[in-house]
Amino acid sequence: MKRALTQIANELGLNMDTLERWIRQGKIPVNKQGYMGIYNEFELNRWAEKQRKSIIHPENIDDLKKDCLNKDFQNENRLSASVLTSALKKGGVFHNIRGSNKEEVLYAAIYAIAEFIDKDKDEIYRQLIERERLASTGIGKGIAIPHPRNPLVKIGLTEPMIVTCFLEKSIDFEAIDDKQVSTLFLLFSPTIELHLNLLSRLSFCLRDNDFITFLNQKPDKDLLLSRINEIENSIDKNI
Amino acid sequence: MRKIKKIASWRHPGTLSIFIMDDRLLLICMGIVVGLCSGLAALALNYSLIFIMNNLDNFRHYWWSFLIPASGAMFSSIFLKKIIKDRGGHGVPEVIHSVSRYGGRLDLSSIFSRLVASCLTIGSGGSAGPEAPVVVSGSAIGSNIARFFSLNERQRITLVGCGAAGAIASIFNAPLTGIIFTMEIILGEWSMVNIIPIAVASVAGAEISRNLRGNIIAFESSINFDLSNYHFVACVGLALCASVASVVFTRILRKMHNLSHDVPIPFWLKASIGGAAVGVIGFAIPEVMGEGYHSIHQMIAGIFKDGMGIAVIGCLAKIFATSMTLGWGGSGGIFAPSLVIGSFTGLAYHRFISFLFPSVPWVNEGCFALLGMAGMISGILQAPLTGIFLILEITGSYEVMLSLIIVSTLSTTITHYAEPASFYLKELTESGQLLRPGTDSRVLADISIREVVETDCIAVYPDMLLRELIYTVKESTRNYFPVEDRDTGNFVGIIQLDHIKPYIFNTLMYDTVLVEQIMDSTPDTVSYDDDLSEVLRKMDMKRCFSLPVISNGKFAGMISKATLLDKYRDELNVQTAHSF
Numbered sequence: 001m002k003r004a005l006t007q008i009a010n011e012l013g014l015n016m017d018t019l020e021r022w023i024r025q026g027k028i029p030v031n032k033q034g035y036m037g038i039y040n041e042f043e044l045n046r047w048a049e050k051q052r053k054s055i056i057h058p059e060n061i062d063d064l065k066k067d068c069l070n071k072d073f074q075n076e077n078r079l080s081a082s083v084l085t086s087a088l089k090k091g092g093v094f095h096n097i098r099g100s101n102k103e104e105v106l107y108a109a110i111y112a113i114a115e116f117i118d119k120d121k122d123e124i125y126r127q128l129i130e131r132e133r134l135a136s137t138g139i140g141k142g143i144a145i146p147h148p149r150n151p152l153v154k155i156g157l158t159e160p161m162i163v164t165c166f167l168e169k170s171i172d173f174e175a176i177d178d179k180q181v182s183t184l185f186l187l188f189s190p191t192i193e194l195h196l197n198l199l200s201r202l203s204f205c206l207r208d209n210d211f212i213t214f215l216n217q218k219p220d221k222d223l224l225l226s227r228i229n230e231i232e233n234s235i236d237k238n239i
Numbered sequence: 240m241r242k243i244k245k246i247a248s249w250r251h252p253g254t255l256s257i258f259i260m261d262d263r264l265l266l267i268c269m270g271i272v273v274g275l276c277s278g279l280a281a282l283a284l285n286y287s288l289i290f291i292m293n294n295l296d297n298f299r300h301y302w303w304s305f306l307i308p309a310s311g312a313m314f315s316s317i318f319l320k321k322i323i324k325d326r327g328g329h330g331v332p333e334v335i336h337s338v339s340r341y342g343g344r345l346d347l348s349s350i351f352s353r354l355v356a357s358c359l360t361i362g363s364g365g366s367a368g369p370e371a372p373v374v375v376s377g378s379a380i381g382s383n384i385a386r387f388f389s390l391n392e393r394q395r396i397t398l399v400g401c402g403a404a405g406a407i408a409s410i411f412n413a414p415l416t417g418i419i420f421t422m423e424i425i426l427g428e429w430s431m432v433n434i435i436p437i438a439v440a441s442v443a444g445a446e447i448s449r450n451l452r453g454n455i456i457a458f459e460s461s462i463n464f465d466l467s468n469y470h471f472v473a474c475v476g477l478a479l480c481a482s483v484a485s486v487v488f489t490r491i492l493r494k495m496h497n498l499s500h501d502v503p504i505p506f507w508l509k510a511s512i513g514g515a516a517v518g519v520i521g522f523a524i525p526e527v528m529g530e531g532y533h534s535i536h537q538m539i540a541g542i543f544k545d546g547m548g549i550a551v552i553g554c555l556a557k558i559f560a561t562s563m564t565l566g567w568g569g570s571g572g573i574f575a576p577s578l579v580i581g582s583f584t585g586l587a588y589h590r591f592i593s594f595l596f597p598s599v600p601w602v603n604e605g606c607f608a609l610l611g612m613a614g615m616i617s618g619i620l621q622a623p624l625t626g627i628f629l630i631l632e633i634t635g636s637y638e639v640m641l642s643l644i645i646v647s648t649l650s651t652t653i654t655h656y657a658e659p660a661s662f663y664l665k666e667l668t669e670s671g672q673l674l675r676p677g678t679d680s681r682v683l684a685d686i687s688i689r690e691v692v693e694t695d696c697i698a699v700y701p702d703m704l705l706r707e708l709i710y711t712v713k714e715s716t717r718n719y720f721p722v723e724d725r726d727t728g729n730f731v732g733i734i735q736l737d738h739i740k741p742y743i744f745n746t747l748m749y750d751t752v753l754v755e756q757i758m759d760s761t762p763d764t765v766s767y768d769d770d771l772s773e774v775l776r777k778m779d780m781k782r783c784f785s786l787p788v789i790s791n792g793k794f795a796g797m798i799s800k801a802t803l804l805d806k807y808r809d810e811l812n813v814q815t816a817h818s819f
Contacts, residue, residue, distance in 0.1 A: 015690045018806070025342060025685075026391030027813045051812050 005037045012048060082236070083160070083194070084201040085229045090115075091163035091186070093221040098168050102132060106146060109165045109184060120155040124148065128186075138175025141212050145202065147187040151195065160189035160198055166218040183215050205231050251389050266397050266436040273384055273398050274405030274440030277377025278447040281409040284354050284369050284376075285452075291362030292529060299525075305518025308528070311363020312514030312569040313507045315356040319570060320506055323352040329565065330371035330572055331663045334378045334403065335425060339667075339674040339681070342392030343399040349379035356570035364528040366517050366560035370410060371572020377406030377444075378425070397433050400426050404437045405444030411457055412448050413632035416625065417441035423622045424663060427675040457532070457633040460539045464606040464639050469599065474642045477588050477607060478649035481614025484584045485650070486657045488558050488577070489619060489665070495566025506568055513567025517560045526553055527560040530571075531579035538582045538608040539634060547590035554583035573662060577619050578612045585611020609634050610646045617647040618654035621661030626651075677815045682807055683771040685814070691771075691806050692788050692796035698723045701731060701755035708754055709743055712736065719785055721794040722758045730794040732758035733787055764789040765798060774798060 008030060009019040022028040023037070029047050030039040094112045099105035106128050110121050127148035131137065138144040151157075163186040170180035185202060189195040205211055205228060214227060252265055298304050319325045330353055337345055353372035361367050381402030385395035400421045408417030418441045422429050499509050520527050526534040534553075537543045543550075561576040589607035593599075609630055617626030626647040631637060660668040667673040674681040697715045699708055699722055711720065718736040723729065732755070739757050742748050764787050765774045778786060778800060785799040 014809075015806075017687060017690045018809075021685070021687075021690075022813065024392055026393030026395075027816075050816060051809065 001041050002033075002036050002038050005032070005035055008037045008039070082229060082232045084162070084198060084205075084232050085225060087160045087162045087189075087198055088164060088228055089225055090159060091161035091188075093164040093166070093224055095166045095218060095220075096168045097165045097184070099171065101171060102173055103129065105165075105167060105171055105184070106132075109163065109186060112165070113163055113186075115161065116155065123155065124188075136174040136176070138173035138181050139203070139206065140175055140177040140179065141206065141209075142170065142175075142179050142182045142216065143185070143206055143212070144173050144175065144181045144183070145185045145187055145199070147195070151190050151192055157188055157190050160187075160194045162187050162198065162202070164221075164224065183218075201232065201235060204235060250387070262394060263432065263435065266394060266432075267439050269384060269388070269390075269394075269398055270401040270436030270440040271443045273377070273381040273401040274408070274443030275447055276380045276384070277373070277402040277405035277440075278409030278444035280350070280354060280376045280380065281373040281406045281444070282448060282451055284358055284373055285410060287358050288362050288369060288530070291358065295363065305515050305521065308360075308364035308518040308521070308564075309511040309514035311359045312365050312564065312567070313511040315359035315365075315570045316510035316568040317507050318359065319352060319356045323348050323356075325349070325352050325356075329663070330375040331424070332667055334375055334399065335427075335663060336667055336672055337378075337382075338396050338399055338425060339427075339676075340672060340684070343378075343382050343385070343396040345375075345379040345382040345399065347379070347383050350376050350383065353570060357572070360514075360564065360569040360571050361530050363514070364518060364521060365514055365564040365569045365571065366527050366529070366531070366557065366576055367564050367569055367571020368530050368573060368575025368577075369571065370407065370574035372570070373406040373410050374403045374425075374572070377402030377404075381440075396426065397436050400433060400437045401440030404441040408441040408444035409448040411629065411633050412445055412452070412455060413457075413629060414438075414441040414445040416629040416632050417444060419628050420622070420625045423625050424620060424661075428677070456635040458535050458539050458609075459635050460605050460609070462541060462603050462605055464602050464609075464636055466602055466606070466639060466642055467600075470602060470642060471645060473588075473592055473601075473607075474610065474645045475649060476592070477585060477610055478614050478646045479653060480584050480588050481581060481611055481646065481650045482618045482653035482657070484554065484558070484580055485577070485615050485618030485654050488561070488573075488580060488615075489658055489662050491558055492562045492566055492573070492662075493665075495562040499567045510568030513563040513565075513569055516563040516567075520556055520560050524553060524556045526579070527556045530575040531557065532575065535578055535582050535608075535612070538586050539605040541603045541605040543586060543604075543608075547587060547594060550583050550587035550590055554580055554587060557583060573619065574616075577615045581612035581615025582608035583611070584615060585609065606636070606639055606642075609636060609639065610642055613643050614646040614650035618650040619662050621651055621655065621658075621664075623647040623651040677811070680772060682810045682814060683775070686771055686803075686806055686810055688765065688767050688769060688771065688774065688788060688798060691803050692767075692798055693717075693802055694796040696721055696794075696797055698794060699734065699754055700725045701753065701758070703754040704750055705739075705742060705752040705754070705757070706749040708734070708739075709749065712743070717797070719787070719797050721787060722754055723794060729792045730764075730787065730789050731755075732760035733762045734758045762787060766790060767795070771803075775800075775803075 005019060006016060009016045012019070019028070020032070023030050023032045029043045030037045092113070094109065097105060097108050097112065099108050107125055110116070110125050116124060127150070128146050131147060131149050136144070137146045165184040165186065167182050167184070170182040173181035175181055187195065187198060187202070189198060208231070211227070211231070219227070295307060298307065325348070334345070337343055353375045357367065357369055357372035361369055378399045379402065381398035381400070382395055385398040390398070403425045404417035404421040407420050408414045418434070418438050421437050422434065426433060499513070502509060517527065534543065557576060557580050561573065565571060565573065585607035586604055588611065589601065589604040593601050613626040613630040616629060617623045620626070627643050630643055631640065658665070664673050671680070674684050696717050696719055697711050699711055699720050701722055702725065708720070720734040721730060722732040722734060724731050734754065734757065738759065742752060742757060763777055763781055765777065767788065767790050774786065778784065784801065785797050788795045788798050
């Protein structure tokens with residue numbers, strides 16, 4: 001077979017200089033003719049096997065690259081384009097969630113969500129409580145972000161969602177600053193990656209004290225979404 | 240057109256499809272040719288030596304005859320240095336060097352230059368051996384045949400070995416020695432791919448010698464040596480003597496070399512001084528003249544002049560004469576002189592123990608001369624197998640095999656304490672040029688920095704803010720960021736992620752710190768031409784895992800231990816795999 005040396009080097013994962021030196025020293029069953037390498041495919045494969053070098057066929061290399069690119073591209077798409085806003089939109093906003101303690105509030109919140117079927121709701125509730133037992137998700141300033149420890153793939157969640165719940169009255173959530181909690185963001189996502197991304201974006205919003213005061217006014221869904229969208233756009237711009 | 244193609248493939252047999260798959264057949268065929276040619280070269284030197292010696296014999300009794308070796312050495316040095324412009328040296332070390340460093344590349348002129356030069360030196364009476372010159376000549380024949388047929392380096396090295404084997408096999412009529420000498424000394428590795436063509440070449444060399452000269456054993460002894468048990472004890476003492484002799488010989492030869500180097504006179508004058516000295520010694524002890532085969536004959540036959548003193552003096556005189564010849568600029572090898580010194584040593588030892596224990600029925604002194612030769616060769620070349628097989632084949636005395644093995648191996652071991660590197664390899668080892676296949680230094684020497692450099696680093700500029708740097712960090716897959724001057728593109732420093740960790744978590748500093756404030760502006764760097772072993776030493780000293788590679792003041796990439804390990808393993812695998 002006759003192929004360009006650069007191509008052979010690529011296939012074997014070798015540096016071009018190394019390939020040329022090996023040919024000169026006779027350590028590889030390839031003969032050089034100008035820029036081309038002449039070899040017997042069977043022999044070269046056997047050699048590569050002996051040297052524990054895998055031969056990747058050129059078509060495969062392109063595929064591999066394309067795959068990687070595609071994945072990255074999709075990820076980028078999913079992550080960059082106002083992922084927080086769409087998650088909040090999907091989750092919805094609920095007002096006047098009742099309950100006098102953590103458990104009651106979480107139970108009520110989950111049952112308010114129309115997305116989940118009843119059978120899953122108990123499971124989700126269990127996971128949320130389990131996570132709360134590890135450490136409270138109350139991040140201070142009257143906000144808590146309850147979420148399950150593991151991604152919710154089992155129940156068929158494909159898109160991330162954040163459910164916003166404004167409580168009827170503030171409750172003790174064992175938050176880090178010991179303040180009473182009045183707003184919950186229930187965070188559900190299909191992958192850890194998305195979870196972290198949403199969490200970082202959400203915490204970025206919550207660092208802003210104006211936004212906290214805005215939340216304390218218990219705005220409705222449209223108002224909340226437009227405000228979040230504003231902040232998220234500024235994040236995207238900075239990146 | 241088809242005709243042209245045919246001619247092209249005739250010149251490039253390596254590209255023929257049957258030889259791409261497996262070049263063993265090709266190497267065997269080439270080995271025969273190389274063996275025949277180098278055998279012929281060896282015979283040519285042998286015949287011309289005999290011719291010159293016979294003609295000059297008539298003048299030996301004149302008072303001015305010491306000028307003969309003087310002028311011989313002078314012409315030989317002028318021929319080598321002025322006409323051929325050879326670098327000089329003993330010959331065999333140059334072949335080993337070329338095999339280990341340049342894939343066995345040898346000049347075309349080496350085919351005859353050493354032959355002519357050594358012929359002048361030895362023929363005129365200088366004390367040196369013709370073996371090293373024929374080895375050089377044979378190796379050069381192999382190397383140039385390989386080049387003519389555009390063979391690759393691995394094949395060329397094999398053919399160089401074939402040449403050396405053919406030459407040794409032909410000059411001593413000793414095919415086994417040819418193989419073993421080549422494997423043990425020239426190539427330094429035993430592999431099936433090499434051994435078959437070399438064996439074939441050795442046979443070819445021996446065969447041509449037998450056809451033209453007759454099947455003669457060089458130093459055949461007519462006496463049958465019968466060794467009883469106590470001789471083995473005596474062998475231990477002989478091994479000791481032989482190793483002392485080889486250490487003394489090695490050291491005096493090197494001393495002479497350095498001494499002559501420091502004397503500020505023209506090289507041809509030095510050579511003639513050396514030659515004249517040998518000529519003067521030759522008046523008193525004629526055995527030191529020439530390659531000394533004749534005296535070996537006498538000693539092995541047990542008909543050498545009586546007296547212990549004569550043997551000791553002969554031994555010392557030969558050492559001195561050889562050092563004068565080779566150290567001061569004559570041309571030739573140390574093989575034959577070692578044989579002579581060895582047999583003198585054996586003789587002296589035998590006469591000494593016979594004097595101490597006169598009642599013990601010792602074997603004929605020829606046997607000890609023979610064992611002494613083996614001890615000397617094994618000691619000075621650090622090659623026990625070569626010693627054993629050479630003596631077996633050139634004397635045909637297979638009955639002394641056991642003592643031969645004892646003397647050879649013991650002598651090698653004892654000499655090793657005083658002189659860890661053999662005579663041939665000493666200079667190469669000292670200059671770090673001895674690179675046997677599959678060793679660490681060889682692997683490192685073969686990989687060039689260009690092959691391991693990683694160029695996927697993202698450059699930053701000195702006037703960048705820490706914030707911008709952090710965006711770069713986010714995009715990069717590496718932990719090192721070269722800092723380049725914005726205008727000239729020159730390398731001004733490097734940022735290592737580990738070193739800036741204290742700053743990157745402090746958001747306050749994002750807009751207040753510049754890259755040039757946190758970069759390492761005096762990092763250790765390497766260039767493309769550096770030796771990899773040197774680079775690794777640098778890394779070890781600084782305890783770092785990566786170093787920037789700088790070329791013409793610009794950043795070229797990073798070299799890291801991790802990538803190096805990868806390439807190192809590949810290289811080691813490839814080097815130690817003996818066939819495809």
